[in-house]
Amino acid sequence: MPEFTQTIEVDRPAGECFRVAQDFKAYRNFIPALKSVEVDLSDAIKPVVTFSIEAPLGDITYKVRYEIQGEGRMSWAMIESNVLKANSGYWAIEPSAGGKSSVTYSMSAAFPAWIAWAVPQSKFEEQIGKTVKRFKAYVENSQ
Numbered sequence: 001m002p003e004f005t006q007t008i009e010v011d012r013p014a015g016e017c018f019r020v021a022q023d024f025k026a027y028r029n030f031i032p033a034l035k036s037v038e039v040d041l042s043d044a045i046k047p048v049v050t051f052s053i054e055a056p057l058g059d060i061t062y063k064v065r066y067e068i069q070g071e072g073r074m075s076w077a078m079i080e081s082n083v084l085k086a087n088s089g090y091w092a093i094e095p096s097a098g099g100k101s102s103v104t105y106s107m108s109a110a111f112p113a114w115i116a117w118a119v120p121q122s123k124f125e126e127q128i129g130k131t132v133k134r135f136k137a138y139v140e141n142s143q
Contacts, residue, residue: 003089004128005106010136014093014101018072020139021091021103024049029142030134035059044068048079055083062087085110105132 010017020026024047028034033054040048050063062081068074075090089107096102107128 002124003106003108004125005104006129006132007102007104008132008136009096010101010103010139011099012101012139013099014072014095017093017101017103017139018091020135020142021074021093022068026138027051030138031131032134049076058083060084064088083112085112103132103135105135 024037024039027037031053034051035054036050036052038050042048045068047066047068048063049066050061052059052061060081060083062084063079064076064087065079066074066076072093073090076088078084078087081087087107087109089105092104092106094102105128109124
């Protein structure tokens with residue numbers, strides 16, 4: 001399962017960046033293809049989130065369980081999906097010099113053969129890079 005990881009410096013304190021990473025409804029502001037988000041916070045440390053994403057080959061819906069692992073880090077693992085075989089990853093947000101933050105987003109995903117064949121891996125990696133850049137812009141411009 002390929003893993004895509006991007007790190008970027010954000011001109012905001014780590015706490016602000018982590019609050020946005022935990023605000024699953026705000027993901028629409030930096031993931032344009034996101035159609036809907038449903039959040040179950042019955043366990044605040046391990047929220048369950050269902051995402052629906054518009055994709056060229058058909059909408060992808062997947063449910064993941066996040067695990068908040070302390071200030072600045074959370075990971076997720078997929079529970080179910082209509083298309084994906086697996087999806088896991090993490091956010092790692094650390095303070096850096098001058099009140100800025102180092103933000104790392106990493107995702108692994110396993111796709112059915114028909115998607116893996118039709119869409120090159122470089123396209124997924126490109127989308128992760130764009131998502132991280134949009135996250136940076138959203139955090140820096142909305143505070």
